[in-house]
Amino acid sequence: MLVLSVLLLDGLMPRFATPQVARAGWGLVLVLAVAMACLPPVSGPAGLPRVDALSLPFVLILSVAGLASGERSPVLAGAALTAGVDHPVLFCIGAAGLLPLLHARGVVSRGMVAWGSAGAAVAAALLSGPGSGRLAVLPVPALVAAAALMGVSLRPLAGGRHGGSGGVAHLAGVVVGLCLAARMLVVWPVVPVGAVWGGGVAVAGLALALVGGGRALGARDAGRVLAGMLAGWGGLGLLLVGLVMTGRADDLPLLALGAFRALMLLAGGVGMAFLAAILTLERIAEAAGSLDLARAGGLAVLMPRTSGLLALALAGLCALPPSGGFAVAWLLVQSLLALPRAEGLVGAMPPLATLAGVGLACGLLILAAVRLLSCLVLGRPRTPRAAGASDPAPGRLAVPGACLAGSAWMVLVPGGWLWLTRRAGWEAAGLAGPVPSGALPDWLALAAPGGSGMLYPLGVAALLALAGGLVWALSRLAGTVPSRPVAAWNEGAPPSPPWMPFGEPTAQAGPAQFAGMLPWGAPAGYSARRGLRRIVRLLRYAARRAAWLVEAGVAGVSRHAMGLVLLWLAVAALARMWGRS
Amino acid sequence: MPSWSVIAAWMVGCVLSVAHMALMVACAPVARGLLVAGMARLGGAGRVPVLARWRLILSCARRHGVRAAGGAEIVPALALAVALAACALVPSLALGLPGSGLADLLLVSGLLVLARLLPLLGALEPGGARAGLAAAGDAAALAAMQAVFPLAVAAAVMATGHGGIDALLTRLRDPDPGGGRVSSMLLAVAILLAGPDLGPGDEARAADRMVDLGGRGRAALELARDLALLAWITLAGDLAWPGGLAVPRAGDLLPAAGSLPGAVAAWLARTVAICAGIVAARVVVMGAARGVRGRLVLALLFATLAVVVLFTGQEVA
Incomplete structure (x- = not known):
């Protein structure tokens, strides 16, 4: 109750509260949530709303995001209120109330607000009934609502019309979307949803992750690259929810537990790295102006501390060791390998295709991060505003640095974060009563669900530090001399003229160099893309015609409403008379 | 409290690990030199000394180098450290050395990808178009190849039930590993196609990337490239023929000292054989195959085949 009231205070008084008050409120929420995670569960009086075990991890992440950003808008408070509710109808109301707020921040498109609200309402209605037969169609509306909250869709577009720059609201949307998927598909159904639906949700999540990676790769400014990467990780989170569903349906609690732990590491470790990247980009935008990839650049020299922080945060988002992304990807691959398979080669093919898709999605995210880093941090500055940037005061970088340190703690010592979220894992895995010995997290190790x-x-990390120390010691012992800085070689081209103080743009590396490098940018893919575009154009034309017909029909009906009503009465009377005779 | 015998075995294991690392560092430039010399000889480009890579690295390390960007002081050292860490996890002589519990197939491939990715950032820092284009091409190729490594892990886990390298190789050494032996050979081919920078044009792109770098940074980057290549070759050789590795007997913590010279000879033989195979494949088969797509398709095909062969016996039965 105290948590909820503090959240309400934060959310309902955004105009009056100063950032310090908001931070104090979020800090109180964080302390209370950590205390509730550490203490044994206490059953409160019946009828009082209380924060259940599953909502604690999501409320923790949202409270850290609020504490770090000092956000005073009602988005974060609404997200935390929604995530903290353990009732389908109240959750649906919270999600439907959150969607317009997310739309105002550019997370969700206008169309998806209606679709998401309808999906949440239908899912809540399906969950509220006593029978289990209606659960057969539950995943469709739940998936639509989760995708709407997370701002992910299958449209491979990344322009300004289709989403805003990545911010704390995006992170809140992804966290609430994952919470909705975990609650509606895993915890709330009275009987586990079928394993086939688990596979369907996993495939949908993988498709969304691939599209998110593609969006990040084609985005024109740093914020939208980050939003695309967040969408990619959100899609992988939905994939993990699908694996948890399969584990529940097939009565494999260790598989469900392993996939849920990966989900927690995604929301915690990767989410904190995202938060650090978002806050660092805000600092960079204050100092360097536009974050357009074609306009900024060269910040490694101008803002070395901020650039280093951004590079570390982006490293935490890539699936390369020893980052949090790698830990999630490793657990994801091991969970996919622990899935029950049908006999024979045919049964092995779907997990193999999913594994290749997961690898490709991780590759896209790596490429997007490299593109962002190379255009924003590396290279040369391209505008006077970017050339005049300088590092902010060290105190202003303390918050993103602390977020990064939190992410590193969650990943390097995974037992701490997994211990805090242990009850949520047991609830998701369906472990009621005495908890088996394998269900307690190890402090320093992540175990594969299949035991492989x-x-x-x-x-x-220690091995890498040892190797780094070895290289440093060998360099000192060998007496190598540091190199001297020189101007980059421009292959004999004449120096750029005075009206080009930042050099010839065509002789520099830019954002477009990365976009067309993948195989589908090769000439062989042009014909397929042309065919796809033609189909999309035809579908849009058909949709426009259908909308015109519907509008014409509605207009005709409204124009002749009275006559139609009379006609209907006459027909009904005639039918009744004919039935009696 | 561990007993003295365990501590002594751990210390001997550390000495063996140091010997393994020294061998890897000493042989890495020689292995790439062997490849370059073989391709030059068979391609009709004349003689290239096998030790030319070592000479290049040493001469670069002794020189007062230049750099066009500040990161060139840090990135090469990081890349070398990552490559060394990956080499430490790939067994060349013996199984069961200290730290071998960390070795996982996905982890090693991730470290080796990171060792290839870091130099690309160094190349992008000066902002030049030529180096940037080469680095962007390499980064895209690395991103596409990420699709292969989870498949490789799947093949290994389905064949042996283990994703850790030591457990996987120990299982493959069993007299009856099922269909795992053929599968692991196909897996070795898949990771050789997907992992190292061996394709046509890779050498030219690497030269483009390092055009603004000299001195100790250049030496570190060249050594890191060679170490990553040798780590891939050693991993593939281990998977293709794990019989050459020395393993501890039942009840022992370390392999017998008498088996180590044979293990070194087997490792050298595996490495030379794989280098010869790569040269033959480059000159005869893939001479005309430009670009990454051919390699990606081939690698995916071999990784899938590595799983398919596991089921062929079952389908027939």
Whole structure:
């Protein structure tokens, strides 16, 4: 109750509260949530709303986001209120109220607000009934509502019309969307939803992740690259929810638990790295102006501390060791391998295709991060505003640095974060009563659900530190001399004229160099893309014609409403008379 | 409290690990030199000394180098450290050395991808178009190849039930590993196609990337490239023929000292054989195959085949 009231205070008084008050409120929420996670569960008086075990991780992440950003808009408070509710109808109302707020921040398109609200309402209605037969269609509206909240869709577009720059609201949307998917598809159904639907949700999540990665790769400014990457990780989160559903349906609690742990690491470790990247980009935008990839650049020299922080945050978002993204991807691959398969080669093919898709999605996210880093941080500045940027005061970088440190703690010592969220994992895995010994998280290791291996993130980090120390010691012992800085070689071209103080743009690396490098940018893919575009154009034309027909029909009906009503009465009377005779 | 015998075995294991690393560092430039010399000889480009890579690295390390961007002081050292860490996790001589519990197929491939990715950032820092284009092409190729590594892990886990390298190789050494032996050979081909920078044009792109770099940074980057290549070759060789590795007997913590020279000879033989295979494939088969797509398709095909062969016996039965 206290948590909810503090959240309400934060959310309902955005105009009066100063950032310090908002931060204090979020800090109180964080302390209370951590205390509730550490203490044994206490059953409160019946009828009082209380924060249940499953909502604690999501409320924790949202409260850290609020504490770090000092956000005073009602988005974060609404998201935390929604995530903290353990009732389908109240959750649906919260999600439907959150969607317009997310639309105002550019997270969700206008069309998806209506679709998401309708999906949440239908899912809540399906969950409210006593029978289990209606659960057969539950995943469709739940998936639509989760996708709307997370701002992901299958449209491979990344322009300004289709979404805003990545911000804290995007992170809140992804967290609430994952919470909705976990609650509506795993926890709330009275009987587990079928394993086939688990596979369907996983495939949908993978498709959304691939589209999100493609969006990040084609976006024109840094904020939208980050929004695309967030959508990509959100899609992978939905994939993990699908795996948890399969584990519940097939009565494999360790698989469900492993996939849910990966989901927690995604929301915690990767989410904190996202938060650090979002806050660092805000600092960069204050100092360097536009974050358009074709206009900014060269910040590594001008803002070395901020650039280093951004590079570390982006490294945490890539699926490369020893980052949080790698830990999530490793657990995801191991969970996919632990899935029950049908006999024979045919049964092995769907997981293999999913694994290749997961690898490709991770590759797209890596490429998007490299593109962002190379255009924003590396290279040369391209505008006077960017050339005049300088590092902010060290105190202003403390918050993103703390977020990054939190992300590193969650990943390198995964037992701490997984211990805080242990009850949510047991609830998602359906472990009621005495908890088996394998369900307690290891402090330093991540265990594969299928028992095929262990990952020690801290050991990997220690090995890398050891190798780095070895290189440094060898360099000192060999007496190598540091190199001297020179101007980059421009292959003998004449120096750029005075009206081009930032150099010839065509002789520099730019954002477009990365976009067309993948195989589908090759000439062989042109014909397929042309055919796809033609189909899309035809579908749009058909939709326009259908909309015109519907409008014409509605107009005709409204124009002749009275006559139609009389006609209907006459027909009804005639039918009744004919029935009696 | 561990007993003295365990501590002594751990210390001997550390010495063996140091010997393994020294061998890897010493042989890495020689292996790439062997490849370059073989391709030059068979391609009709004349003689290239096998030790030319070592000479290049040493001469670069002794020189007062230049750099066009500040990151060139950090990135090469990071890339070398990552490559060394990956080499430490790939067994060349013996199984069961200290730290081998960390070795996982996905982890090693991730570290080796990171070792290839870091130099690309160094190339993008000066902002030049030629180096940037080469780095963007390499980054896109790396991103596309990420699709292969989860498939490789799947093939290994389905064949042996293990994703950790030591457990996987130990299982493959069993007299009856099922269909795992053929599968692991196909897997070795898949990771050789997907992992190292061996394709046509890779050498030219690497030269383009390092055009603004000299001195110790250049030496570190060249050594990191060679170490990553040798790590891939050693991993593929281990998967293709795990019989050459020395393993501890039942009850022992370390392999017998007498088996180590044979293990070194087997590793050298595997490496030379794989280098010869790569040269033959580059000159005869893939001479005309430009670009990454051909390699990606081939790697995916081999990784899928590695799973398919596991089921062929079952389908027939």
